[in-house]
Amino acid sequence: MEQAAELRVHGVSGTPIESMLDDPWPTQVAGDDDGRIFRRTHATPPDRVVEGYHWGRYTAGSPSRALWLLLLPFALVNVARFALLMPARRRRRDRLADGVLRLLGLLSTVTMVVAACYLAWGVLARQCGPDDDCGRGFWLLARFSDRSDGIRTLVTALLPIVLLAVLWQFDRLGFPHDPPGRPRRERPHSNGDPGDPGFWRGPLQTSSQRAAHVTVGCAVAGLLALAMLGLPGRWAGYEPAFTAACAVVAGLLGAGLLANLYVVIANPAPAVLTSDGHDTTALSRRMRVARYVTAAAALAAVVLSAHGLDHVLRGRVRPQGVGGLFAGVANGVSALLGLTLLVFLVVCAWLACCADGREMRAVPKPFRPFFGGMAGWIGAALGAVAGMGMSAAAVFWTARALGKPVLEGAGDGIEVASVYWVLAAVWGGLALLLAVSLLPMAAWLLRREWWWVLFLALVVAVGVGGTALVGDEVSWAGAGRQAEWITGGIVLVVGLSFLVFLLDRDSYPDQLCGDYSERHGLERARARVAAKWRLALIRYRYHHVLGLIALLGGLAVIAAALAGVWLIFVEDGSSPLTASATGPLGQLGVAVVSFGATGLVVLGLGTWRRAGLRTGVGIVWDLLSFWPRTGHPLCPPPYGGKAVLAVAGRASQLANQPLVGDGPAGRIVLSGHSQGSVITAAACAVLAEEATRSGHDGDLRSDRARTALGRLSMITYGSQLQFLYARFFPSYFGYDRLCGVYRGLGGRWRSVYRWTDPLGGPVLxxxxxxxxxxxxxxxxxxxxxxxxxxxxxxxxxxxxxxxxxxxxxxxxxxxxxxxxxxxxxxxxxxxxxxxxxxxxxxxxxxxxxxxxxxxxxxxxxxxxxxxxxxxxxxxxxxxxxxxxxxxxxxxxxxxxxx
Structure with missing residues (x-):
């Protein structure tokens, strides 16, 4: 019998190679320190070689990857790009959708920079002076408060500088994870094809996009530093030389901002590929000059601001309206983000309703795109909600540590801009919604027949309690006076929950008789297995919950943006919107986002000490950093390209080189578990594509790819290819793509699953x-x-x-x-x-x-x-x-x- 080679590819969480190969002493035979290929050394049939490709170190190897938690909103925006309904050939509307999404990603970056600047200068430098009571209980903060305005401005500038430096250094994180081999351009006039090696290397514009994001961040930070001097109209009253210097620096920052905004939206293609190995492409001289000039101007703005506060304005009244200026910038960026999200909603609906979109949705029901083809907007909305929530969390966490957060202009506490209060109210509303609907939602997810009774009881309880509360006063005191109505509603929902969960009407125990013996005495054992089935099958319904949260959150972000703009023009703080934002819902939101910020800090620090926790955080990036950086250039470095091309290259080596016995393997089986099944399916698509092309060297040369493809088979198990990837990413792993992979293998594909698997299910x-x-x-x-x-x-x-x-x-x-x-x-x-x-x-x-x-x-x-x-x-x-x-x-x- 001809020799066979099996190449196993693990899923998320970085499965240890010893467990993966069921061998305590595997030997590394290929790969590098990050993507390693091991071979089983014992208990292997004589006619088979068993190897494993371990890619877990890409996302869970170093403790520094805990810093990637800050980039979660960027990663969600990037994933949203690949959920769009785009055909293989690029159209004008596809370029429009990409441009709007890139603008949304840029505004996400600016939101984070503005939050850092607001914390540094709008809170610490401005509100922690000698005459303020901010943080007097802490000796280091007390020494900081006693310093001059200029010194405080210089010291707190470290916060935005560190943030921008981290983003700047992200250029260096691309190279170790780039796919091997010489650079290949992506197929022209294409929206991306998993079978194209150029697609997995990432867009050639990624480098220029990253540089543009960092440059815009530097420009915004520099302009906000100058805002510490007050409105530009007041500069004319300062020393002429100082005023001229401020004007020149502001002009340079504005020019850098506009020029790089054009780069983000237009996305011009670079002229040459890189040759230094540090990036996808080399930046043009013009971009490099603009980048360094803008960064230098931002540093000069910080110095000018500190010098002006301590020397030019010495003895004068502190600049007025600085707090309102910072609040206006925060409100304005929030408004732009919300309006861009609204435009993106319209564009996604256009893509889904056009002829190509309808054709992509005309597939068997289990493969139809999520949310009618609007999954791209859902992902972008989640990114926007997460990004603005993290910004609000940082602001309120700091404000609560320094004193009592109050609305901007209210005094008697740490003033916080109205937009952050509105965002806190959004998160408070989402948290309250999840809390009150938890039991009915759990009954629906677990397929209880009477789940709708709980939803009806919830509506009745909320209606009665809300009516009683509105009739009294929407406040904590009013809730205390109407406690009997609120308690009665809770008791009603909880009491009905016990009845609903006890009613078990599904046929799973009967179905189990086909798997196990029907003899008496095994009823409880079969009942336990049926319970595992119910829990595992939540996977077919959880996307509805996620979509609802994203929809409500996205619409709330749009509403919050518009509300923030409106509040700019409200002179007093007594408007109903302000009262609602700073009322019980806003206070609940402050607690939620502050708790979330604390949790992120604890989680980040814990990953440095505990390898298990670091692996758990790595699972998030296993799922989110698979795709090339197309939607947002500052998301964590993708591993998908290197993993896919490494698996395809190894299959070619096994088929063409004498690695097994006295010759190449006669049969090759790619064995992919969970996320590994996505990698192996994409590797098969690459081999099928390269088998029909010519002109490339190495393991993926057309003749070698044809040999490998003729000997190739695949087993996937615990796979999400049907119920998740085909539906969330229909343009790349949809029904037609899976059919193409199946036919390219000549039907030599087996998909294995269990009904007790909470993540994997049928594929074929x-x-x-x-x-x-x-x-x-x-x-x-x-x-x-x-x-x-x-x-x-x-x-x-x-x-x-x-x-x-x-x-x-x-x-x-x-x-x-x-x-x-x-x-x-x-x-x-x-x-x-x-x-x-x-x-x-x-x-x-x-x-x-x-x-x-x-x-x-x-x-x-x-x-x-x-x-x-x-x-x-x-x-x-x-x-x-x-x-x-x-x-x-x-x-x-x-x-x-x-």
């Missing part, structure tokens, strides 16, 4: 319209990839060690249930004591290669076995599917996505 099969359920164990009729559109719904059949078909009770373990290439494993393997089978705990999302049935799946894949479901109601037989039959069943699927 889905419920037929005639099925009794749309997802989960209740499905009784299936459709599958590789079938013509008019093929009938199939039933799930068993495959086991029998030479032919066998009855369920006679099929020995290990076994799996199959609908064509989609295979389900039993979990736990057994629930009863046996002299011949070990009783194992449920494994859920982990341990797929360690399941005895996995070896059966692997052998069947290499031998061409596949359960042929046949027509509805016809007993299935375990048959061998040759290449002719595979070509027949997949003949109507095109490799190229629509």
């Amino acid at each position: 099969a889905w419920a037929a319209p005639s099925s009794a359920a749309s997802f989960g164990p209740d499905i009784d009729r299936w459709h599958r990839i590789g079938c013509p559109d008019d093929c009938p719904g199939h039933t799930s059949k068993q495959r086991c060690g029998c030479p032919g078909g066998c009855a369920p009770d006679e099929c020995p373990y290990p076994k799996y249930w199959a609908v064509g290439p989609d295979l389900r494993l039993r979990d736990p393997a057994t629930i009863e004591d046996s002299a011949f089978e070990a009783r194992r705990a449920a494994r859920g999302h982990s341990g797929y290669p360690g399941d005895p049935a996995y070896e059966k799946v692997f052998e069947d894949l290499l031998q061409g076995h596949e359960v042929d479901p046949g027509a509805c109601g016809v007993p299935g037989q375990a048959t061998s599917a040759g290449s002719a039959s595979q070509d027949r069943i997949s003949g109507r699927i095109s490799m190229a996505p629509k």
Whole structure:
């Protein structure tokens, strides 16, 4: 028998290579310190080589990656770019959508810079003077307060300087994670194709975009430093030389701001590729000059501001209106962000409703894009809510540490701009909404039949309690006087919750009789497995909750932006909007965002001390930093490009070089778990693409790619390719793309899942319209990839060690249930004591290669076995599917996505 090579790719959390290969002493045979390829050294069949590609160090290796938590809003904006409904060929409307999203990303960066400057100069330098009581209990802050205005301005300038320096140094984080090999340009006039190696290297404009973001941040920080001197109209009364210097610096900062704003929106292509290895492309001389001139002007602005406060204005009244100026800038940036988000909403609706968008949504229901194709706006809204929430959290956390936060102009405390109060009220409202709807939402997620009763009781309780509160006074005192009505509503909802959760009407216990024995004494064991099914199947509904939060948060950001602009023109602080923002909802929001800021600080510090916590934080970046930096250039460095091309290159090496025994591997199996399945699917797309092209050197040369593709098979397990990636990123991993990968492999793709897996599910099969359920164990009729559109719904059949078909009770373990290439494993393997089978705990999302049935799946894949479901109601037989039959069943699927 020809030798086979298996290359395993792990999922999130950086699975240890020893666990991945089930070998305590694996040997590294290729790769580098970050992307490592190990080989199993013992307990391997003589005709097989087992290797593992470990990419976990890209996102969870160094404690410094805890700083990436600050970049979460940027990462969400970048992910939103790949959720847009864009066809393969680029259109004018696609360029418009990218431009609006880039502007939204720039405003997210500016929001963070403005918050840092507001903290530094609007709070610490301006409100912690000798005559103020800010933080007098802390000796270091007391010494700081006794210094002059200029010294305080210089000292607090360290905060925006450090932030901008961190963003500036992000240029250096791109190189270690860039894909190997010489730079390749992305295919022209394309929106991106996972099969194109140039796509995974990232846009050539990433370097110029990063430089533009940092330059705009420097310009904004410099202008805010000059704002410490008061409005520009007051400069004429200062010394002529000083006024001229301020005007020149302000002009340079304004020119740098406008020039780089154009770079962000227009996104001009660079002329040359880099040759120094530090970046995607070399910056033009004009951009480098603008970058350093703007940075120098920003530093000069800080020095001028400090000099003016201590010397030019010595003996004069402190500049008036500085607080209002800082508040106006914060309100203005918030308004621009909200309006841009509103424009992006319109653009996303345009992309979804045009002819190409409707065609991309005309796919089987389990593959249809989330939220009617509006997932891109949902992701951007989450990024905006997170970014503005983090800014408000930093401001209120500092204000609470120094004293009592009050509205700008109110005095008698630490003054905070109105926009931050409005944002706090937004977060307070979201927190209150989640708190009051937690039990009804949990009942709906767990598919309780009477979940709607809880929602009805919640509406009644909120209506009665709200009416009573409005009739009295919307305040903490009013809530205390109406406590009996509020308590009665809570008791009503909680009491009904016990009844709703006790009512169990699903058919899971009956479905389990097909997996386990029906004999008495196992009812409680089957009930425990059914409970795991219910928890795992939340994955098919949680996106509704996430979408609702993002929708409410995004609309609230837009409303908050407009409200902030309106408040600028309100002279007194007694407007209803201000009262609401600083009332109980705003106070709740202050507590929420302050708690969130404290949690981020604790989490960041904890990652430096605890490797386990650092790995947990790395999981977030495993999910968010997979994509190239197209939507936002300052998101964490992407690992997807290097991982995808490394896996594709290794498959080519195994197929073309004498690495196994005396020659290359005759069969190669890519084995991807969870996020690893996304990497292996993309690697297959790259090999299929490179097999048809020429002119490239290395492992992905066309002849080598064709050889590898002809010998390639794939097993994915615990995969999110259908229910998450195909729906959130339909332009890149949608139904047509998965069909193309399946056909490119000649049908040699098996997808393995468990119903107890909370993250992975079916990929190549889905419920037929005639099925009794749309997802989960209740499905009784299936459709599958590789079938013509008019093929009938199939039933799930068993495959086991029998030479032919066998009855369920006679099929020995290990076994799996199959609908064509989609295979389900039993979990736990057994629930009863046996002299011949070990009783194992449920494994859920982990341990797929360690399941005895996995070896059966692997052998069947290499031998061409596949359960042929046949027509509805016809007993299935375990048959061998040759290449002719595979070509027949997949003949109507095109490799190229629509």
